[in-house]
Amino acid sequence: MRKSKPSKRIILPDPKFGDMMVTRFVNNMMEQGKKSVAFNIFYDAMDIVQKKKAEENPLEVWKKAVENVTPMVEVKSRRVGGATFQIPSEIRPDRRVAMAMKNLILYARQRSGRSMRDKLSAEILAAFNNEGGAYKKKEDTHRMAEANKAFSHFRF
Secondary structure (H helix, E strand, O other): OOOOOOOOOOOOOOOOOOOOHHHHHHHOOOOOOOOHHHHHHHHHHHHHHHHHHHOOOHHHHHHHHHHHHOOOOOEEEEEEEOOOOOOOOOOOOHHHHHHHHHHHEEEEHOOOOOHHHHHHHHHHHHHHOOOOOHHHHHHHHHHHHOOOOHHHOOOO
């Protein structure tokens, strides 16, 4: 590589919880640059989670949900002699978290419900209980990697 790697941008912690991971999540959820709207959706979803899981801290429930949908391995396509193989490979830690957050948001958007805050809170609670679309996606990814373990010697 001729150029050096770009420096990581500093992400400021969110105003309510003071957590940088929350800001990363909100940045992923944000559409058309409307960060305050995204923060309001997230905080409202956390209030709903607080009501449904009264005995636990909503931020801890959210962190456990993200941890539950975090994939450890993924499959990458690689052509070897005319055939395309799905090769399992480990994921970098920062990419793991990014994939988990994006899957959580994606499957929350696909849920049926009235508002995004309702859908997001439902998906967070489902992920916390090891269910829901994002958790299923993680399980499918792990299953695919396990099935193609024989091709791991093609890793690059």
